[in-house]
Amino acid sequence: MQIFWDIIVPSSFTSLILYIWLETNAFVEYVSAIDFMFSLVTKERNESILKYRESQKFSPSLSYPEFLLSENDNFFTRLLSCPVCLSVWVTFIVMLIGSYSLVLFPASVVASLFMYFKLCKTINGE
Numbered sequence: 001m002q003i004f005w006d007i008i009v010p011s012s013f014t015s016l017i018l019y020i021w022l023e024t025n026a027f028v029e030y031v032s033a034i035d036f037m038f039s040l041v042t043k044e045r046n047e048s049i050l051k052y053r054e055s056q057k058f059s060p061s062l063s064y065p066e067f068l069l070s071e072n073d074n075f076f077t078r079l080l081s082c083p084v085c086l087s088v089w090v091t092f093i094v095m096l097i098g099s100y101s102l103v104l105f106p107a108s109v110v111a112s113l114f115m116y117f118k119l120c121k122t123i124n125g126e
Contacts, residue, residue, distance in 0.1 A: 007107050010094045014112035017090050018083055019119050021065065028052060028064050087112050 020026050028049060035046040052067045065081035079085045091109045095102060 003104065006100050007104050007111050010091060010098055010100055010108050011111035011115055013094045013098075014087055014091045014108070015115035015119060017094075018087060018112070018116045021086070022063065022081075022083060023120060023123075025064065083116060084113065087116065 031046065032049055032053075035049060048068075048071075051071070052062075052064055055067055056062055065077075068077045069081045071077075079089070088109055091105065091112050094100075095105060095108060100108070
């Protein structure tokens with residue numbers, strides 16, 4: 001039973017992180033709020049977020065990872081916009097932080113992807 005929880009817990013964290021990053025604007029909203037607070041002191045704004053907001057006017061369904069990929073097509077932005085790639089690295093980090101056995105890493109990656117895609121389907125009503 002312990003093995004079950006050692007797979008489910010990191011997979012749940014990973015699927016939640018994937019969903020928040022790839023399917024919502026939560027990251028942009030929080031960065032915008034923090035950026036606004038800092039701009040009161042420094043009088044500077046985060047150009048990337050401002051550019052993203054402008055491009056959303058023309059393409060409302062554009063996500064921030066897709067925007068990053070269109071602005072800078074490189075390994076890092078491709079990794080950030082790919083659910084499978086991102087799942088591997090996020091699961092690895094979550095398992096290291098949580099001191100989980102890396103023997104369960106492959107099962108955790110598969111479980112996190114299953115949970116992420118199931119969550120997307122459930123929330124989108126498919």
